[in-house]
Amino acid sequence: MTVKVLTIKEDILGINKEKAIKNRERLDRYHVLAINIMSSPGAGKTSLILQTINRLKSKTRVAVIEGDIASQIDADKVFQHGVPVIQINTAGGCHLDANMIEKALDNLPLEKIDLLLIENVGNLVCPAEFALGEHRKVMLLSMPEGDDKPHKYPLMFTETDVVLVNKVDLLPYLDFNIAAFNQVVNGLNPRSKIFPVSCKTGEGLEAWFSWLEKETKHRVYDSQAVGP
Amino acid sequence: MTVKVLTIKEDILGINKEKAIKNRERLDRYHVLAINIMSSPGAGKTSLILQTINRLKSKTRVAVIEGDIASQIDADKVFQHGVPVIQINTAGGCHLDANMIEKALDNLPLEKIDLLLIENVGNLVCPAEFALGEHRKVMLLSMPEGDDKPHKYPLMFTETDVVLVNKVDLLPYLDFNIAAFNQVVNGLNPRSKIFPVSCKTGEGLEAWFSWLEKETKHRVYDSQAVGP
DSSP, X not given: OOOEEEEOOOOOOOOOHHHHHHHHHHHHHTTOEEEEXXXXXXXXXXXXXXXXXXXXXXXXXXXXXEEESSOOHHHHHHHTTTSOEEEEEOTTOSSOOHHHHHHHHHTSOGGGOSEEEEXXXXXXXXXXXXXXXOSEEEEEEXXXXXXXXXXXXXXXXXXXXXXXXXXXXXGGGSOOOHHHHHHHHHHHOTTOEEEEOOTTTOTTHHHHHHHHHHHHHHHHHHHHHHOO | OOOEEEEOOOOOOOOOHHHHHHHHHHHHHTTOEEEEEEESTTSSHHHHXXXXXXXXXXXXXXXXXXXXXXXXXXXXXXXXXXXXXXXXXXXXXXXXXXXXXXXXXXXXXXXXXXXXXXXXXXXXXXXXXXXXXXXEEEEEEEGGGOTTHHHHSHHXXXXXXXXXXXXXXXXXXSOOOHHHHHHHHHHHOTTOEEEEOOXXXXXXXXHHHHHHHHHHHHHHHHHHHHOO
16 A cells, blocks of 8 residues: 555636736836735734834835735734725635736825735735735745645745744744754745744844845835836 | 725636535445545644544544645655545645545545545635535634634635634643634634644544544434435
């Protein structure tokens, strides 16, 4: 007896690349840096966004797009931090797509925004496959999810610019091998940066803020150099 | 300024209900009880399956279908417990469907199986929408994911027969309000049972085993009464 492995390919991709390119051109015209934030449900995307707004809003004009299947719990939290926010409800859809982002951009004051944080639907699968027009992809892995996730959801790790390993405050109570995790992620994607953080205690977030500030500045510089 | 909410409906459902009914009829012919186990990535589905095999295999003939986008890590773990196992790799697909299950059933000795545990792809969205032919749906919520998940992923909670709230061993380090969680789940789905468990320490699993044994027995009785 051996393990039987069946590989069954199903086409779940819509064609939204063209619209993503248009979104990207529009964001570039307004010198907005857009970050697509992805993770499993409950890995800490909203907490990361709230921490980031608090830290950066004195010098960076932040706006947020919240993606959820249902509810506007997250948008309400962001709204209380005084930045423009759009809630997208996908009504069952398991990821954001470029069409949804286009509609959200129609409702945002782009000329008054430097940094657009897009919280995707909580899902480690489909969001990685749909470009939104973002400049950078960021994913959170919550430590309690386990260090084997890069093996099981490789596309998300291959596509991302930054992996935030969140809930590091729980590490003493978990069997999570950080060295092994880093090695697998680096194997899949050598350019990805890995920051262990706790969005609850703030531990490790300075590295994330520094990266983000550098990207925002670089983006503004780029846009000034290249023109709209 | 108020929060703007955009509702954008996209049709992501394939039509697989007919095939699910055929799978169900086939399982019934062989008196196999099939359980569809769903959760976010890393919530503990494989640990639950391994604990269940260990506890029940002396009196119940268990088999497993493992669903993953990539890898056969989980099937290898199950295989070492000496029960028949099929690994389905969806090659990017974010959920199992009835067609995949049909192919897996072709490769299982159904006449020698009482209980078929199907581990769906780690995802709190799409698996809830695709019937496989299962008799019961079970979901795990990992406590570190937070107690607000029923608001944000309502379909999964509406559809399920049992919610296992896993990683209860981490509760002292989390802000998880069990009473509030139970109330929301009961509001969405009054018939769903909720068992707080730890697949790591074994805490609370007896309630799950009892439920499963009752369902398996009831199923065999049903089949004998109704005939194939």
